[in-house]
Amino acid sequence: VLKKYNVDLFVSPDGYLSLNTNVPSLQVIHDLNFEHFPNFVKENHAKYLRKYFPMFARKATRIATVSEFSKNDIIKTYDADEEKVDVIYNAAHKAYKKISNEERETIKNKYSEGNEYFVFVSAFNPRKNITNTLSAFKLFKENNNTGHKLLMVGEKQYWTKEMQEAYDSCASDVILTGRLNVEELSKVMGSASVLVYASKFEGFGIPIIEAMKCGTPVITSNVSSMPEVALDAAMLVDPNKPDEIANAMSEIISNSTLRNELIEKGLKRSEFFSWDKSAELLWKSMLKILDDGKG
Structure with missing residues (x-):
């Protein structure tokens, strides 16, 4: 197809390329989770990704x-030239915004x-730390006399x-x-007390920004890209420690000063990211290739 249409540049938004063409290419790699946590990906898929990426x-x-x-991870893991890798942050859909108390x-x-x-x-898989999130919520319920529920949006x-055992231990409150469409999800996000997004590994972590745009406080992990995305506008926790996640949940619920501070910082931080x-x-990355005379 590339040869048939005399393509100047092939852009791959999911990272897959043809190895049998001389057409210049821009590869988008969101993260290398399959390199670091291959057991979190189905075996055949992990083998393919680790061989070909x-x-x-x-x-x-x-x-x-x-x-x-992710840039540093790609450079280190694949011995890539630093000058060859561009950072282009993700953003959130414009539907994510603060909503009224009546809507909440x-x-x-x-x-x-x-x-x-x-x-x-998130999609429900081990990398998203479902087990520890559920265990943390169970600890929160045991230590706090509140009616809080845990709303989990996504597919198994x-x-x-x-995961099933952790879910069974607190299923009555979960x-x-x-999956929800973006309009409904934005309202669900904006009505929540807190987003709990203590993933084990992310290349970015879009829900962090989605929650911030809604004025919802965020708990996220202190590993991989999440501190970079959140900065000081979220509570950072060790994703491997359910008690630490539970303590953060308790602190945001009980401390209105902290809660309001996180909301204000989150709203400001979210303004940094836009799809425009x-x-x-991304266009500048494409032009770098074409302007270098490789297109």
């Missing part, structure tokens, strides 16, 4: 990725029987026995919504 990275004329963390009550009545709730948003992509800015930087 180093080849794709060598083949690519340039690489774009979504954080400084409507959403809470719809999903959590009118109760305040924590929200988690890779559901394990450990609501699994399945991302599109402009």
Whole structure:
């Protein structure tokens, strides 16, 4: 196809390239989670990614990725030329914004029987730290006399026995919504007391920004890209310590000063990210290839 249409440049938003073409290419790599946590990916998929993505990275004329963390990871893991890798941050959909108290009550009545709730948003797989998130919520419930629920938005992509056991231990207070469209999800995010997003590994972590734009405080992990994205506008926790996650949940709920500070910092931090800015930087990456006479 590339030869047939005399293509000047091939842009791969998911990182897959042809190894049998001389057409210049811009490879987008979101993260290398499959290199660091291959057991979190289905075995055949992990084998394919770990075999071919180093080849794709060598083949690519340039690489774009979504954080400084991922850039450094690509350089180190694939021995890539630092000058070849551009950072283009992700952003959040414009639907994510603060909503009225009336809308919040409507959403809470719809999903959590009118109760305040924590929200988690992601595909359900081990990398997203489902087990420790559920264990942390159970600890929170044991240590706090509140009616808070845990709303988990997403699909069971890779559901394990450990996840099921953790879910069973607090199922009466956990609501699994399945996937939601962006308009509904933005309202669910904006109605939550806190976003709990203590993932084990991210190249960026878009839900962090989505929550911040909604004025929802964020708990996220102190590993990989998440500190870079959140800066001081979220509570950072060790994703491997459910008690630390639970303590952060308790602190935000009980400390209104901290809560308000996180909301204000989050709103300000979220302004840094926009898809318009991302599109402009991606275009500049494309022009670097074409202007170098390689297109």
